[in-house]
Amino acid sequence: MSTRPTVLLCDDSRALRMLATQQLTDAGFDVVGEAGNGRQAIERYRELSPDLVLMDLVMPECDGKQGLSGILAADPEARVVILSSLGAQSDIEECLRLGAKSYLQKPIDPADMERILLGVLA
Template structure:
């Protein structure tokens, strides 16, 4: 089963994503609460994909995305963004993000996006 890293400074957002994915059979998760921790854990854990918030303290999601892509040019990263952050989404896609989901998100959309990226 795929290992998925969830990166968000809000623990309840990580829990919501984990619950949605767990209900669809995903069981292997790694969590990080900011971009700096995400980069470190990406190197240690080598997850199959990352779902990452854009706006976080210490290192934002865009900076973390760029660092993760330096470590692994094939990294599969999906960015989470709040409404009204369209310019950040464009930046994320240009920096190598595979897709994005808008918060508040629909659980089905998260599951579908993960399935599409992991080829399930």
């Protein structure tokens, strides 16, 4: 069993998932699953019970806000960090109000990501 924090990575971009997986691994996290939309993220969260979820905001079918709400309905203690290129303060505030623990902007800065994720886990 790993002692590294586990992460479920949810983004509709396969390229971003590959890049983020490498950055997360380099920072000492284990990516235990991936999802391409919020609905898949909810299902994978229930299967995997990761330490935290890194979730894109804008995705087809089921967006990050819906995924966040579904994960928190399944587990009110879930730690979800929203990841998006949308930087509007209103989006950030809405996600935090819905229960996200933090918010990361794309493109991902590995040092910021590590600092924020470790802070969420603390």
